[in-house]
Amino acid sequence: MSAEPLVVQDVTKVFTSRRRGRDGRRLRVHAVDGVSFEIAPGAAVGLVGASGSGKSTIAAMVTGALRPTSGSVRFGGVDVTALRGNGLRGYHRDVQMVFQDPYGALNPLHTVGYTLTRPLENLLGLSAADAAARVDELLETVGLTPARQFAPKLPHQLSGGQRQRVVIARALACEPGLIVADEPVSMLDVSLRSGVLRLLARLREEHGLSLLYITHDLLSARVVTDEILVLSGGKVVERGVTKEVLQHPRDPYTERLLDAVPNPYAEAET
Amino acid sequence: MSAPVESPRQAPPLLTARGVDVVYEPARGVRIWSVRGVDLDLAQGEFVGLVGESGCGKSTLGFALTRLLRPPARLDGGSIEFDGTDIATLTGEALRRQRRGGFALVLQSGMNALNPVRTVEHHVRDVLRAHARPGERWDRPAARERARELLAMVELDADVLGRYPHELSGGMRQRVSIALALALEPRLIVFDEPTTALDVLVQKAVMGTIARLQAERGFTALLISHDLGTVLEATQRTLVMYAGRIVEDSPSDALRTGSHHPYTEALLACYADPRADEVTLGGIPGSPPDLSLDDPGCPFAPRCAYVQDVCRVVDPELTPLGRGRAACHVRAAEAGLPVPEVERVR
Numbered sequence: 001m002s003a004e005p006l007v008v009q010d011v012t013k014v015f016t017s018r019r020r021g022r023d024g025r026r027l028r029v030h031a032v033d034g035v036s037f038e039i040a041p042g043a044a045v046g047l048v049g050a051s052g053s054g055k056s057t058i059a060a061m062v063t064g065a066l067r068p069t070s071g072s073v074r075f076g077g078v079d080v081t082a083l084r085g086n087g088l089r090g091y092h093r094d095v096q097m098v099f100q101d102p103y104g105a106l107n108p109l110h111t112v113g114y115t116l117t118r119p120l121e122n123l124l125g126l127s128a129a130d131a132a133a134r135v136d137e138l139l140e141t142v143g144l145t146p147a148r149q150f151a152p153k154l155p156h157q158l159s160g161g162q163r164q165r166v167v168i169a170r171a172l173a174c175e176p177g178l179i180v181a182d183e184p185v186s187m188l189d190v191s192l193r194s195g196v197l198r199l200l201a202r203l204r205e206e207h208g209l210s211l212l213y214i215t216h217d218l219l220s221a222r223v224v225t226d227e228i229l230v231l232s233g234g235k236v237v238e239r240g241v242t243k244e245v246l247q248h249p250r251d252p253y254t255e256r257l258l259d260a261v262p263n264p265y266a267e268a269e270t
Numbered sequence: 271m272s273a274p275v276e277s278p279r280q281a282p283p284l285l286t287a288r289g290v291d292v293v294y295e296p297a298r299g300v301r302i303w304s305v306r307g308v309d310l311d312l313a314q315g316e317f318v319g320l321v322g323e324s325g326c327g328k329s330t331l332g333f334a335l336t337r338l339l340r341p342p343a344r345l346d347g348g349s350i351e352f353d354g355t356d357i358a359t360l361t362g363e364a365l366r367r368q369r370r371g372g373f374a375l376v377l378q379s380g381m382n383a384l385n386p387v388r389t390v391e392h393h394v395r396d397v398l399r400a401h402a403r404p405g406e407r408w409d410r411p412a413a414r415e416r417a418r419e420l421l422a423m424v425e426l427d428a429d430v431l432g433r434y435p436h437e438l439s440g441g442m443r444q445r446v447s448i449a450l451a452l453a454l455e456p457r458l459i460v461f462d463e464p465t466t467a468l469d470v471l472v473q474k475a476v477m478g479t480i481a482r483l484q485a486e487r488g489f490t491a492l493l494i495s496h497d498l499g500t501v502l503e504a505t506q507r508t509l510v511m512y513a514g515r516i517v518e519d520s521p522s523d524a525l526r527t528g529s530h531h532p533y534t535e536a537l538l539a540c541y542a543d544p545r546a547d548e549v550t551l552g553g554i555p556g557s558p559p560d561l562s563l564d565d566p567g568c569p570f571a572p573r574c575a576y577v578q579d580v581c582r583v584v585d586p587e588l589t590p591l592g593r594g595r596a597a598c599h600v601r602a603a604e605a606g607l608p609v610p611e612v613e614r615v616r
Contacts, residue, residue: 051469190540194553222544260470262499
């Protein structure tokens with residue numbers, strides 16, 4: 001895996017609608033507006049904000065799925081925004097994504113084993129036999145043991161937490177340097193969240209992975225990240241060390257997000 | 271001895287369920303006991319929460335109480351008395367008549383509950399006409415007027431009337447679902463995960479609207495959610511469900527402190543204040559039991575940190591604990607209540 005920093009500089013994404021405004025011009029939406037941040041090798045940065053704050057658009061630009069309207073995304077020496085075809089394919093060995101919905105991210109007709117061999121064969125060029133051996137390792141890494149028992153299963157035979165572990169295993173398959181996790185626990189039961197969050201933390205420690213963690217849930221952001229950026233309307237309204245931002249929020253929007261976190265202990269403390 | 275149980279609800283029960291069993295029969299010879307022997311009382315105007323993990327039977331119970339179960343699920347036993355009428359056995363027209371001024375359900379995703387090719391106004395008109403009293407006519411102007419009133423109750427502008435579901439945000443769609451549930455002035459509304467698909471800010475706003483409507487209009491509400499934090503903030507009483515059974519029934523304000531079912535404790539440990547100096551998140555190892563098996567003993571025993579021999583043999587019943595009730599041998603023994611002898615049972 002490559003120990004490279006991710007540098008996002010002054011990135012803006014404008015979507016143009018087919019609808020036209022009163023002046024006859026197409027409506028434009030500034031989904032992301034001048035956002036900059038860096039993720040050092042092994043670091044974890046969180047993007048937090050409500051729906052529509054631009055978090056997922058940033059993820060799409062970091063993974064190369066969308067091109068910024070202006071600004072640059074660089075990973076190591078590579079200008080991500082200039083990548084096409086094979087270049088982008090090579091980049092996906094270094095940067096992988098974990099999606100919100102483990103039900104939607106796995107093909108229901110493919111076994112866990114098959115799902116995990118795809119990146120091994122397609123991105124790393126492993127033979128079928130080597131890939132099969134690596135599948136067992138990957139399943140053990142994400143805590144799906146005994147691996148032999150999980151490889152032949154289909155997604156519907158797994159719980160939500162187990163499915164999300166498969167999605168993480170797939171992201172790890174080609175030993176990326178950076179994982180972009182977009183709301184990886186918001187669809188999971190609270191009882192399963194800490195297990196998946198602990199897995200992400202362990203992968204950082206053991207594999208030196210960097211993490212871009214996207215969420216509206218400040219509690220999980222606190223557990224997983226070192227640094228956070230609070231986004232509203234595509235702009236960064238506050239940033240800093242996670243614990244400090246959450247303990248001493250300066251922006252009223254951050255306070256609103258904090259107040260909205262459902263917390264069974266909240267009333268007992270006040 | 272045990273602490274006295276808080277004198278229960280002063281108001282007479284609106285809904286009384288006894289021994290409710292729901293089974294799913296997805297294929298011949300396969301039976302999944304989704305809800306087992308649930309007893310439940312809901313008082314007039316009470317706001318009660320029902321929490322548990324995915325697959326614990328909480329939504330199935332909500333569907334059973336509002337008589338909306340569809341095959342392969344069916345009510346296998348028990349009685350459900352709503353305002354003096356046993357609705358468990360009602361069918362057809364008699365059941366439909368109960369829904370006016372009776373009970374309604376708000377589903378998790380407004381998108382799934384709404385018809386994508388009909389406007390909001392059309393939805394409201396459908397509900398009003400389908401449940402019109404004999405001789406009552408809902409012509410367009412009358413239905414529109416009523417729809418305006420309902421939208422105002424859920425804090426939506428009247429111009430939402432002419433819009434289609436895809437033109438609304440998730441929070442707005444959920445508000446429309448709530449308005450539709452209110453249309454027939456039900457005395458009981460079951461909210462099934464009403465805010466789960468929404469982000470935190472919208473969730474807080476929608477929960478605020480639900481709480482205000484409940485207080486103002488005085489309907490009885492059952493809030494089904496996997497999120498104990500949301501339930502405790504909104505409700506007066508919390509029911510905790512595990513593997514098809516209710517394992518704890520406590521006043522919501524008592525749940526933050528004191529002694530509880532080990533499952534409730536484990537759920538509470540999954541929360542923390544993100545502002546705290548040190549944040550550690552608990553989880554619950556293992557997974558819930560396979561509900562197609564009829565294993566003896568407490569269903570939580572394999573995941574429980576306090577498990578004793580008796581827990582693996584005898585399924586505990588709800589007994590007084592603190593200001594509420596819990597189904598746990600360990601907690602019952604701590605409270606000085608009799609616990610079955612394992613040898614004798616074997």
